[in-house]
Structures are given as structure tokens and as C-alpha cells.
Amino acid sequence: MTLEETAGKIRSMEIRGAGRIARAAARALYEHSMEAESADLAQYCQRMYAAAELLVSTRPTAVSLPNAVNLVMKPLKNESDLFTARHNLEERALAFIKRSEEAVSRIGTIGARHIRDGDVVMTHCNSEAALACILKAHQQGMDIEVYATEVRPRNQGHITAKTLSDAGIKTNFIVDSAARYFMKEVDICITGADAITVNGSIINKIGTSQIALAAHEARVSFVVAAETYKFAPCTILGERILIEERSPDEILSGDMRKQLPHVTVRNPTFDITPADYVDLIITEAGVYPPEMAYTVIKEQLHWDTEDMSLELPYCEEE
Numbered sequence: 621m622t623l624e625e626t627a628g629k630i631r632s633m634e635i636r637g638a639g640r641i642a643r644a645a646a647r648a649l650y651e652h653s654m655e656a657e658s659a660d661l662a663q664y665c666q667r668m669y670a671a672a673e674l675l676v677s678t679r680p681t682a683v684s685l686p687n688a689v690n691l692v693m694k695p696l697k698n699e700s701d702l703f704t705a706r707h708n709l710e711e712r713a714l715a716f717i718k719r720s721e722e723a724v725s726r727i728g729t730i731g732a733r734h735i736r737d738g739d740v741v742m743t744h745c746n747s748e749a750a751l752a753c754i755l756k757a758h759q760q761g762m763d764i765e766v767y768a769t770e771v772r773p774r775n776q777g778h779i780t781a782k783t784l785s786d787a788g789i790k791t792n793f794i795v796d797s798a799a800r801y802f803m804k805e806v807d808i809c810i811t812g813a814d815a816i817t818v819n820g821s822i823i824n825k826i827g828t829s830q831i832a833l834a835a836h837e838a839r840v841s842f843v844v845a846a847e848t849y850k851f852a853p854c855t856i857l858g859e860r861i862l863i864e865e866r867s868p869d870e871i872l873s874g875d876m877r878k879q880l881p882h883v884t885v886r887n888p889t890f891d892i893t894p895a896d897y898v899d900l901i902i903t904e905a906g907v908y909p910p911e912m913a914y915t916v917i918k919e920q921l922h923w924d925t926e927d928m929s930l931e932l933p934y935c936e937e938e
């Protein structure tokens with residue numbers, strides 16, 4: 621797949637979900653580097669920086685995307701010859717993909733320890749990391765039941781329901797607005813994350829914060845499964861995560877909107893769940909309370925003040 625094809629698929633959401641987007645970006649950089657016909661290091665760097673910028677511009681919210689791109693790209697500035705630069709960049713891209721896949725599997729193992737035999741689990745959207753926990757618990761022989769939301773407008777819940785059904789897990793498929801109604805039957809909510817800020821807020825699919833609120837009210841655990849590269853270093857510097865707002869066409873057709881001249885369709889793709897409503901964040905490096913987000917960014921992402929000069933567009937003002 622060409623770089624432009626990958627960028628187009630991320631933009632159109634054919635490739636979606638924060639972890640998958642991150643791996644697709646790393647894969648695109650790897651393949652772009654392999655194909656690069658560059659006369660010298662400067663030309664190669666120029667080509668790769670342009671590719672990185674294109675990838676980062678595709679979707680604004682999932683921090684896994686700029687984090688993956690930075691992990692692959694950042695050491696490039698210290699290279700002194702084309703051959704080594706190219707070799708090292710390709711190694712870093714492949715290492716990121718491997719690390720990401722292993723992280724999801726490890727999160728599944730750790731997350732399954734938070735599910736008990738007989739539990740009813742609610743999940744929202746389609747998160748590899750959240751599903752890894754549920755699938756692992758099922759594989760370990762636990763008798764669990766799941767409530768999976770529909771996830772309007774893009775219906776990612778259909779993918780979740782199919783995955784759960786294929787695994788033989790008893791699943792209730794519900795509209796998003798039924799989450800509070802069913803919360804009294806739920807023991808634990810598990811969702812993924814697109815970004816986690818330094819104050820432990822979780823940015824995930826629109827509707828997540830309502831589920832967290834309903835869980836809080838009902839004294840149900842609300843747990844987030846997320847790889848460490850979902851934490852957002854830029855938030856240490858006070859930057860906010862930009863919440864993507866997608867086309868109104870996803871909700872009402874142009875023809876229908878023409879009949880409603882005083883109506884504006886709003887379509888935010890993600891929302892923010894404050895740390896107060898989050899019990900735990902399950903990462904591949906272990907389980908953290910949301911209050912420890914700063915420590916994760918410092919220790920797991922090895923973020924330091926040098927990163928303040930990052931040139932790539934990391935996050936933008938909300």
C-alpha cells in the first residue's frame with residue numbers, strides 16, 4: 621500500500637481504532653523508506669518528514685498516531701549517513717509494530733485479572749485493547765456476558781458484537797442511549813482510549829463519558845485498557861487534545877439537512893472522561909490509577925524536556 625493510500629484509509633476510517641492507526645502509520649513509514657530513491661541523507665529526511673506530516677494530519681485525536689510517528693522519526697535527526705539512517709528507521713518502525721501487538725496481548729492478560737467468573741461486562745466502541753481483556757477472560761474459561769453498544773453514527777459496535785459472537789461470548793447488543801438503563805446489571809465497564817492526558821482524563825469514542833458517569837452513579841468499576849503510547853506528552857505542556865468533529869453526512873444526508881434550514885448537525889467523534897470517573901488504566905506496563913498519568917508519560921514514554929522542541933504537530937488547542 622502506498623503512503624497516500626494508507627493516509628486515505630486512516631482519514632476515511634477504513635483503518636480505524638487508535639492502535640491499528642498507529643501500526644498502519646509505522647508500516648507506511650517503513651514501506652515509504654524502503655521505496656525511497658534518495659540521492660543523499662538530506663533528500664531522504666525531507667521525504668520521510670513529509671510522509672510523517674501527511675500521516676499525522678489524517679486524524680487529529682488519537683495520540684497513538686503522533687506518538688508512533690515520533691518514535692519512528694525522532695532519532696533520524698541524529699543520523700549522519702543515508703544507509704544507517706534508512707536501516708535504523710526501518711528497524712524502529714518494525715519494532716514499534718511488534719511492541720504494539722505485544723502490548724495488546726499483555727493488556728489482555730493483565731485486564732482479564734480484573735474480570736471475575738460470572739461478571740457482566742459493558743464495552744463501548746471497538747477497542748482491540750478492551751476486547752483483548754474480555755476475550756482473554758473467556759479463553760481462561762470464565763463465564764462472562766457482555767453488553768456492547770451500537771456506537772452511532774459509524775456503528776463500530778457491530779464489529780465488537782461480531783468479534784464477541786465469533787468467540788462464543790454471550791452478548792447483548794444495545795443502542796448507545798440504553799447504557800444507563802442496563803448499568804444495574806453490569807459488574808465492570810471496559811473501554812479503550814484514543815488519548816490519555818497528564819491529569820488522567822480519557823479521550824475515547826463519543827458516549828464513553830456518559831457510560832463512565834452512569835457507572836460511577838451505579839458504583840460499577842470503569843476501567844480503561846490502553847497501551848502506554850496512548851498517553852499524551854504534549855498535555856504536560858498544557859496543550860489540549862483536539863476533538864475531531866466529522867462530517868454531518870454521517871448523521872443526516874444533505875437532502876434531509878436542506879429541509880431543516882435552522883438545524884446544525886454536530887458530530888464530535890470523541891469525548892473526555894475526567895479522571896474522577898476512571899478506576900484504573902490497564903497498560904502493558906501494569907495497572908495505573910489515572911492520577912499516575914504523569915509518571916507513565918515520564919517513565920514509559922521516556923519523555924523529557926528535549927521533546928519540547930518537537931516539530932511535528934503533536935496536539936492542537938481544543
Ligand SMILES: O=C(COP(=O)(O)O)[C@H](O)[C@H](O)COP(=O)(O)O
Nearest residue numbers: 636637638639747748749812813825
Ligand atoms: O474510540 C475508539 C475508536 O474510534 P474510531 O473508530 O473513530 O477510530 C477506540 O475505543 C479507541 O481508538 C481504542 O481502540 P484500540 O484499543 O483498538 O486502540
